Amino acid sequence: MNGIEKITNRLLADAKAQVAEIEADASAQCAEIGQKFSKEAEDAYWRTVTAGKKAADLRAERLAGMAQLESKKQLLSFKQEKVEEAFTRANDYLQNLPEDQYVALLASLVSKAAKTGKEKLIFSAKDRGKIGKSVTLAANGLLIRKGISGSLSMSEETRPIGGGVIVTDGQVDLNCSIASLVSAHQATLAGEVAGVLFD
Numbered sequence: 001m002n003g004i005e006k007i008t009n010r011l012l013a014d015a016k017a018q019v020a021e022i023e024a025d026a027s028a029q030c031a032e033i034g035q036k037f038s039k040e041a042e043d044a045y046w047r048t049v050t051a052g053k054k055a056a057d058l059r060a061e062r063l064a065g066m067a068q069l070e071s072k073k074q075l076l077s078f079k080q081e082k083v084e085e086a087f088t089r090a091n092d093y094l095q096n097l098p099e100d101q102y103v104a105l106l107a108s109l110v111s112k113a114a115k116t117g118k119e120k121l122i123f124s125a126k127d128r129g130k131i132g133k134s135v136t137l138a139a140n141g142l143l144i145r146k147g148i149s150g151s152l153s154m155s156e157e158t159r160p161i162g163g164g165v166i167v168t169d170g171q172v173d174l175n176c177s178i179a180s181l182v183s184a185h186q187a188t189l190a191g192e193v194a195g196v197l198f199d
Contacts, residue, residue, distance in 0.1 A: 091182045095163035103131050106165050107138035109176040110152065113167040114139070117149035122166040125158040135165060
């Protein structure tokens with residue numbers, strides 16, 4: 001081998017060694033960079049997964065809370081509807097009592113409302129014709145037993161009160177209609193009615 005070939009081979013071997021060394025360094029750096037980015041990517045992935053899970057849990061919690069609140073609102077609305085229905089049925093029941101019981105009820109209401117015993121009684125058109133005289137006579141009898149003048153009379157006037165009676169002295173009307181009595185007791189009895197219906 002001549003000297004130039006030896007030098008060339010030597011230079012070529014050195015160059016190959018340098019290339020191998022550069023390749024090894026580059027490969028090591030690539031592996032290190034790859035590991036670093038792989039770790040960063042994994043960390044970013046788990047941060048995203050954790051944040052997503054927290055957001056999903058929070059959303060599920062909010063949705064559950066909203067569903068529970070809506071359920072309570074619907075239950076309360078249902079209960080209020082049923083309590084209202086109970087009072088409507090009570091109103092209907094009282095207005096449709098057998099005639100003797102209905103007359104006795106209205107006479108009792110009138111005797112409690114009358115102050116002088118000289119008031120006029122205003123009925124609905126239906127009740128005036130059907131039971132007006134009976135209520136007036138029965139109420140006068142109750143007043144006389146209480147020591148009050150039994151001079152109640154039926155008014156010619158009628159009012160659309162459904163059932164019951166209005167006791168008037170010409171200046172003050174005392175509403176003894178069934179609807180007003182049921183309504184007056186509704187506020188105080190609603191809780192008790194709900195207890196009976198739902199407990």
